[in-house]
Structure formats: C-alpha cells, structure tokens
Amino acid sequence: MKLHFRSYLLIAFTLFLLNSCGSKQASEQTATSAIAGEIKIDGSSTVYPITEAVAEEFRTEQPNVKVTVGISGTGGGFKKFGRGEIDINDASRPIKEKEDSVCAANNIKHIQLKVAFDGLVVVVNKENSFIDHFTVEELKKIWEPGAQGKITKWNQIRSSWPNEEFHLYGPGTASGTYDYFTEAIVGKSGSSRSDYTASEDDNVLVQGITGDKNGIGFFGLAYYEENKDKLKLVGVDNGKGSVMPSIETVKNGTYAPLARPVFIYVSDAAVKKSGVSEFIAFYLNNATTLVPEVGYIPLNNEEYQNELAKFKSFTTPQ
The missing domain is CATH 3.40.190.10 (Periplasmic binding protein-like II)
Known part of the structure; x- marks a missing residue:
C-alpha cells in the first residue's frame, strides 16, 4: 500500500514538472510571438541604412511583425506621413512648417526623435x-x-x-x-x-x-x-x-x-498599432551598437535614454 502511494506521488510530481515546463515554454513562446502587425517606414535615404539595420535585427526578435523601409527622400516621406500612409518617417532634417501644417490638417500628431549624427x-x-x-x-x-x-x-x-x-x-x-x-x-x-x-x-x-x-x-x-x-x-x-x-x-x-543630427518621426496613430512602440524602444536601446556599424555617429547612452523617455511620455495618455 505504501509503495503504491509513493508511486502515485512520484507520478503526480513528474506530471506537475512536465506541465510546469510545458507551461513555461508555452508562455515564453507566446511572449515572443505575441507581437504581430505591420510597420511602414519611408523617407530619407541618409537615415535608411540606420533604420534598415534596426529593422533587420528587430525582425529576428519579432518575426511576426512586418517592417518595411522605403526611400523616397525626407520630403517625399513627409508627404506620405502627413497623409497618414506611413507610421514612421526617416528625416535628415527637422519637419518644415508647411509639412507640419499638413499633419495638423489631417489631425496627425507626431514626435521627433534624434537617432544619430x-x-x-x-x-x-x-x-x-x-x-x-x-x-x-x-x-x-x-x-x-x-x-x-x-x-x-x-x-x-x-x-x-x-x-x-x-x-x-x-x-x-x-x-x-x-x-x-x-x-x-x-x-x-x-x-x-x-x-x-x-x-x-x-x-x-x-x-x-x-x-x-x-x-x-x-x-x-x-x-x-x-x-x-x-x-x-x-x-x-x-x-x-x-x-x-x-x-x-x-x-x-x-x-x-x-x-548635422538625423531623426525619425512617429505619428500618434502609429503608436496605437501593435509592434510600433516595441520597435521604437528597440531602436533607441540598440542604436549605440547599430549606428556605428553602418557608418554613422551615435548619441551617448544618456541621450538615447532621454529620447526614449520623451517617446514614452508621448505615448502616455494625458
């Protein structure tokens, strides 16, 4: 009788361990694949190598997020950005007043983030x-x-x-x-x-x-x-x-x-989409490594964290 009870306990404990490991693996797999969506980026050919390098690394970590990066020039990108056609614009200069006015007319709020020199x-x-x-x-x-x-x-x-x-x-x-x-x-x-x-x-x-x-x-x-x-x-x-x-x-x-400094611009509509906030956080947290790899000059760590804090403030409802 004692042997039978001990055997029962052993079997139960083994099943518990297997179930726990399976749950943990499933949880980790879910965490990895939970983000899914599409991020559309366009704009500056100058900023393109930086953003594409970030996108390539991000795709490895988040394969269910489709990130596309185009090159239509800063001005061409701002035209698409102002019409709400893209989520992020790569920009090798600050937004112009007339471009900002188009965004305002279409009720598009945005934030400028410095990413390199x-x-x-x-x-x-x-x-x-x-x-x-x-x-x-x-x-x-x-x-x-x-x-x-x-x-x-x-x-x-x-x-x-x-x-x-x-x-x-x-x-x-x-x-x-x-x-x-x-x-x-x-x-x-x-x-x-x-x-x-x-x-x-x-x-x-x-x-x-x-x-x-x-x-x-x-x-x-x-x-x-x-x-x-x-x-x-x-x-x-x-x-x-x-x-x-x-x-x-x-x-x-x-x-x-x-x-000069170079930037990315993110719209308020974009941050509501799955994957965009995670992409921006990934961008700013990995820029010190990725920016010099493609031949640009990075900000220092503190400056990137300041940009990240600015972005988080932008995404927090007032």
Whole structure:
C-alpha cells in the first residue's frame, strides 16, 4: 500500500514538472510571438541604412511583425506621413512648417526623435589630382542659383585649376540632405542651381561621379565610407583651415558647417498599432551598437535614454 502511494506521488510530481515546463515554454513562446502587425517606414535615404539595420535585427526578435523601409527622400516621406500612409518617417532634417501644417490638417500628431549624427561629404572623381579641399565660399560659388550657365569650369573657381567643365551631382530637391547642404553652403534651404544630376538614391550619385573625371558631388558620410575605394574625399575650409570629414571631426564639431543630427518621426496613430512602440524602444536601446556599424555617429547612452523617455511620455495618455 505504501509503495503504491509513493508511486502515485512520484507520478503526480513528474506530471506537475512536465506541465510546469510545458507551461513555461508555452508562455515564453507566446511572449515572443505575441507581437504581430505591420510597420511602414519611408523617407530619407541618409537615415535608411540606420533604420534598415534596426529593422533587420528587430525582425529576428519579432518575426511576426512586418517592417518595411522605403526611400523616397525626407520630403517625399513627409508627404506620405502627413497623409497618414506611413507610421514612421526617416528625416535628415527637422519637419518644415508647411509639412507640419499638413499633419495638423489631417489631425496627425507626431514626435521627433534624434537617432544619430551625420556629416555631409564633398567628393570628386578618384583621378582628380588638383583638388584637395574647397572653401565654403568656393562651394557657394559653384552651387548658388546665380552660377547656373555662368560658372561651369574649374578655372572659374580657382585660376590654377584646369580650363575644363565640371559636372555636378547631388540629392534631389525632396532630400533633407539637399535642404541641409543648401542652407549650410548657399545660405538658404532649397536654393541652388538646377543644372545638376539629381537623385534620391545616393548610389546613383556615386556611380555618376565614379564615371566622370570632372564630376563633383555631395551626400552623407556613410555612403562615402561604403564607396571610399571609388571616390576622392576632399576637405572643407570654413575659414579656420581645411578639415576632412570623419566620425571624429563630425562628433567634435570641427567639421563645420556640414555636420548635422538625423531623426525619425512617429505619428500618434502609429503608436496605437501593435509592434510600433516595441520597435521604437528597440531602436533607441540598440542604436549605440547599430549606428556605428553602418557608418554613422551615435548619441551617448544618456541621450538615447532621454529620447526614449520623451517617446514614452508621448505615448502616455494625458
């Protein structure tokens, strides 16, 4: 009788353990797969590598959340964002007043979150042997609207340079990179000559300059880092001597005026969707690792936590 009772207890205890382990595994599996949904992201080609790197890691942890990341430029992304077509906009500049007005008209509230720093680089063809730097004034002379049809040859910039036509390459007018460059160099955002090869895809610009011995263009530092074997990087002199762009000179502020923060914008409607808040938290908590992996300059940990606290405040009902 005693043996039978002990056997019963042993069987019962074993079943309890198996049931507990099974419940724990089921609970863990449920926790992992509980988040499901779709997150639509678009916007800046500059911010794209950061967001795509985050999305790739997030998909591994949350395979039931579909995250898509597009590239239509900062301005193109804000158009979609203002119409409520996307949840998050990658932006290489702050939102403009007219873009904000469209959001307000459509009852879309939003929050700006800083995610990294980036420098804009000026590059020429790899075979160019006579340029090692430009002054800010020389860049302005090349790119300002009044230069169109008038300033077309290298020796018009410096008399010692060749009497040959240069060809310009740069981001399209919907790009935040274009807005930032024109504001920093020309003095007015969105103001430049229009006779240049424009593209929202920085890879197109890289290919153009690579195949043009008299090519000159600008885009984000990260794209140069990916293509440094194809292009020649030149310094920029803002009156204090020529400085080459690098992670160090962008971070310490000596590479001026072509260094800037980059952002993501999140709508209030988006945070109500499954997976979006988790994605943003994942983004800001992992940025210190992922941002430098794709060639950008991260904020410090405290700054990311401040951005996360700001986001949590935005999602908390008042």
